[in-house]
Amino acid sequence: MHLRATVAAVSGALALSALALPAAHAADGGPSYRAEALRAVAQHSSGKAAFSATSAPIGDLDVSFSDFKITKAIKVGTTSKVSTTVTYTLTHGADVDVDSETFATGPLIYRGSAEEPDSVQGGNYPATCVETSATTATCKGPIDIDPRETDADLRLRNSQAGTWHGAAIALDFDSEKTAVQFDLGTTLVQRNSTLTVNASPEPVTKGKTLTVTGKLSRANWEDHKYHGYTGQAVKLQFRKKGSSTYTTLKTVTTDSTGGLKTTTKATADGYYRFSFAGTTTTPAVSAAGDFVDVR
Structure with missing residues (x-):
């Protein structure tokens, strides 16, 4: 399944409602953050030409990600939502305020290639970040996977078990700038x-x-x-x-x-x-x- 189709399914009314909300509310998390994050990933998954160097951030927000640490395996059963915590370092330009209510960042995992991911999973809420210098912050955020996802286009398929790749996203709801960085690490998403x-x-x-x-x-x-x-x-x-x-x-x-x-x-x-x-x-x-x- 092409990621753009996946994101179109999750965005829908949720994404429209997020755009109608004040920016601070959108950055608070929940369905609005999730829809906006996935839609931003789709925006940057527009073709192989954009991915000459997938390890570099893509987008117009001056941020990059490194030291991405995720568990080796995520075991997903048939009923309960499974969550795992990811940590990473965010490096940003002087014009990016990670403490702003209009700024949000979070980890993602995707199946397949960065050029055309087959599926993507992220957190229902954004990461929390602590500034360690004027241009760096350490961040910690969730990956939430629900085997009972009601949207058929987002539900896990058996064929998607195996290796997934790590990514991270940052969004500024005020300037409408975004950045995504792929190929940050790997994890196994496994059938329990x-x-x-x-x-x-x-x-x-x-x-x-x-x-x-x-x-x-x-x-x-x-x-x-x-x-x-x-x-x-x-x-x-x-x-x-x-x-x-x-x-x-x-x-x-x-x-x-x-x-x-x-x-x-x-x-x-x-x-x-x-x-x-x-x-x-x-x-x-x-x-x-x-x-x-x-x-």
């Missing part, structure tokens, strides 16, 4: 995962066979349910009673429904679990250990 385990029979005679079953599932952002993650390597691990360390017994592959089933010999009292190392699209997860009494 769950993993279960059950070892039986319980109790079991020492030396007898245990059957261990479970299921690896991950969030589907399109139908808001969890479905089995197929064809994935998952480790069966054992922790002896009184120990704090799990040892891998074997590797099992999930079936066509995400199911896991294997056997092992019962040797001592302890806990069995499945452990999944994760992929770029799906986070690592380990099941809670299932205790087996060996007699």
Whole structure:
């Protein structure tokens, strides 16, 4: 999906209402800030010619961004909004007042290329900045992702799981100047995962066979349910009673429904679990250990 189509969907009445508000109210945040920020990104995503150097700020506001720090991964499920905090340094010209009520800045993440992002996510409210010199400030702002986004054009799609890129934006609602800087960093936006385990029979005679079953599932952002993650390597691990360390017994592959089933010999009292190392699209997860009494 082209970013301009995405922003057109989110802007609509929200953007028009933001323009009708006094500038100070628009800078306060909420839907007005979000719509204006996304619309400004679309304005600067007008073609590859504008992106000969995507690491430089684009726009007519005299600011630049650096030292962009974001979490390595954002796990998004099917129901709850997920938020993470980004910090960065804002460098600005003498004519830019970051303490002004008409000034707003915030972090963004986008999927795809800077020339034509497939999707963009940002914060519902702008960052807060603290001046560290006459021309620099340290800023901290949110990225808010809602898997239940009501606008279909802004809702996450399963194909968008994986690597997203960092960006930052600044807006002056008084002068109507903006600046966007892309390629500031990366993060993974992942479909949240769950993993279960059950070892039986319980109790079991020492030396007898245990059957261990479970299921690896991950969030589907399109139908808001969890479905089995197929064809994935998952480790069966054992922790002896009184120990704090799990040892891998074997590797099992999930079936066509995400199911896991294997056997092992019962040797001592302890806990069995499945452990999944994760992929770029799906986070690592380990099941809670299932205790087996060996007699």
